[in-house]
Amino acid sequence: MINTTLSKETEKKQKDPIKGPLNFLSGALTAGCLAWLAINMSRRIVVYFTIHPPHYESPISQNIAVTLKTLLVGLSFIAVFSTSFVALGLMLVFFRSLFTKGYKSSA
Numbered sequence: 001m002i003n004t005t006l007s008k009e010t011e012k013k014q015k016d017p018i019k020g021p022l023n024f025l026s027g028a029l030t031a032g033c034l035a036w037l038a039i040n041m042s043r044r045i046v047v048y049f050t051i052h053p054p055h056y057e058s059p060i061s062q063n064i065a066v067t068l069k070t071l072l073v074g075l076s077f078i079a080v081f082s083t084s085f086v087a088l089g090l091m092l093v094f095f096r097s098l099f100t101k102g103y104k105s106s107a
Contacts, residue, residue: 021094021098024090024091024097027086028088031083031084031087032083035080038083039080042076042080045072
């Protein structure tokens with residue numbers, strides 16, 4: 001049973017196409033576009049919250065509003081960081097695949 005599972009996995013790996021530089025470049029460009037969209041969205045969120053500060057008479061409501069504002073701004077900038085970091089990593093793998101002969105992906 002284990003041998004058949006292992007042989008199916010090796011057959012699957014053999015059928016999978018090898019990732020080349022073009023795949024890495026397209027992934028890096030896609031992640032870069034997503035990072036650009038995320039930074040624009042983050043800027044708009046910051047500008048909106050700057051122009052429209054929360055005004056509540058209750059201190060609890062004020063604290064909740066400020067907390068939600070902080071979470072939204074933080075999550076938007078986490079999206080910027082993660083997508084730009086993925087774009088940078090894929091760009092580095094793209095350059096590595098250009099300068100390495102016989103590059104094969106282990107994934």
